[in-house]
Amino acid sequence: MYKKFTLPLTDEVLKDLKAGDNLLLTGVIYTARDAAHKRMVEALDHGKSLPFDIKGATIYYMSPTPARPGRIIGSAGPTTSGRMDAYAPRLIAEGLKGMIGKGSRSKAVKDAMVKHKAVYLGAIGGAGAIMSKSIKGVEIIAYEELGAGAISRLEVENFPVTVVNDIYGGDLYEEGKAKYQVKAS
Amino acid sequence: MREIQAGDVTNTVARLFEHSCHYLPPDVIIALKQAREKEKSPVCRDVLGRILENVEIAGKEQIPLCQDTGAAVVMLELGQEVHITNGDLYTAVNEGVRLGYDNGYLRKSIVNQPCFARVNTTDNTPAMIHTDIVPGGRLKISILPKGGGSENCSRLTVLTPAKGRQGVIDFVVDLVDEVGSNPCPPVIIGVGIGGTTDKAMFIAKKVLLRKVGEPSPDPEVADLEREILERVNNLGIGAMGYGGTVTALAVHVETFPCHIASMPVAVNMQCWCARREEAIL
Ligand code: SF4
DSSP, rough: EEEESSSSSOOOHHHHOOOTTTEEEEEEEEEOOOOHHHHHHHHTTEEEEEEESSOOEEEEOOOOOOOOTOOOOOOOOOOOOOGTTTHHHHHHHHHHHHEESSSSOHHHHHHHHHHTTTTEEEETOOOOOHHHHHHEEEEEEOOOOOOOSSSSEEEEEEEEEEEOOOOOOOBBHHHHHHHOOOOOO | EEEHHHHHHHHHHHHHHHHHHOOHHHHHHHHHHHHHHHHHHHHHHHHHHHHHHHHHHHHHHHHOOOOOOOOEEEEEEETTTTEEEEEEHHHHHHHHHHHHHHHOOOOOOOOHHHHHHBBBBOOOOOOOOEEESSSOEEEEEEEEEOOHHHTTOOOOEOGGGHHHHHHHHHHHHHHHHHHHHHTSSSSSEEEEESSSSSHHHHHHHHHSOTTTTTTOOSHHHHHHHHHHHHHTTTOOOGGGSSSOSOOOEEEEEEEEOOOTTTTTEEEEEOSOOOEEEEOOO
16 A cells, blocks of 8 residues: 655655555655745745755744653654745745645646645644654754754655655546545445 | 652653553544545545544554644643642742643744743643632542644634524635644644633633544534534535545534623534543542
8 A cells, every 4th residue: 555665755756646546655754734834935036045955945833832751752753734835835935845834725736736746645643643653863954943843864764655646637536536525426 | 638758740741741642532433434435525535534543553663643742731620738858849830831741742832922932841831721629638640642733723713692593604714714734633622612712712722632533511512513523524524634524523512601791602614533531540
């Protein structure tokens, strides 16, 4: 059911991903939520560079619980992606290839994914303990003052996600729902 | 008169929050297992399996179930014979939240000011405290660490009384349809009907304290709960919105008398990660 998959996402591999595919990701992803997104877009507006190379990158919408002593990270499940919709199209245009979160995206984000070839991957909301276990390395790389909202570079191993939006306009939320909806008689 | 030490309130609140963020109530786990059996979509069965695996890891390895350990909602039923000594009650509750979120390595998600600076208070206080004064000499403390994702999908409306039972059903079902995957389905839906608007919101939240799967004692209300649940599950949203037959684990409805001109309807949305605990002092 789950396909092992090594990051980064490239235009070549994105061709093979379809809404509904289950993947186990291994490689590097970056965490960022609303406040960090706001800063990144402001940086772009001022012609400044971003804290990491956005080309080919995958961003995880997540801010964890504090790590217990002896651990590198706490609970680490996704946050609601809709709050990043205002910023995502800009980053996609800059070369962002993957976004991991939960919940539906706006039309503007979906259009940008098709136009610039990027995917939206769903992680299981609330399953922060499982995802914590597949994170093997954590390094805060920017906006430390945002606390849990800082940008971190994560090394993940077999991190479970499901393709929600692919580069062809496929949308698991819509397709899945249509399949199981019971129309009123 | 019964004396309760403020320090006991603090320690109890701390323990409840720390524990609840690592262990789901048994009735919620049973409901999730039943959902996995009932679910027709293999994708959602897999999601529910992972959710149950997550529940196990959280307890065993002491990793919070979800990274959003919520706003600290505290509902108190304070016996009128009780006298709190060595401190005041609300300070004791907030101290408990501070202690529990710190000891439990829980995320602090409260900002001091909603629409200006939004600076984190760093200890998850203030708690959202509701108090009912009741007869007797005991203090019942119920807590809900309430995550933002599902709380953000809550809603209030005031229907004309002519809309009746059907109006309530349509309002709830349309809301669940609209919010889709955002509240981390399968959800538990708290519905408050009646009262004034503030009362409706409050009972919609309070009814989430009821055990999952326990119907309302009022047969008419229980029947309404059943019908809303069926309609919601017919939407096809499924676990995480990936398309399936179990979108909600339960619908809990509470009613309250109201004005002749009104019918407030409130929905408080609760994700599958339905953490709640209680203790009686
Ligand atoms: S809605 Fe619930 S399960 Fe989902 S992220 Fe928020 S608290 Fe966690």
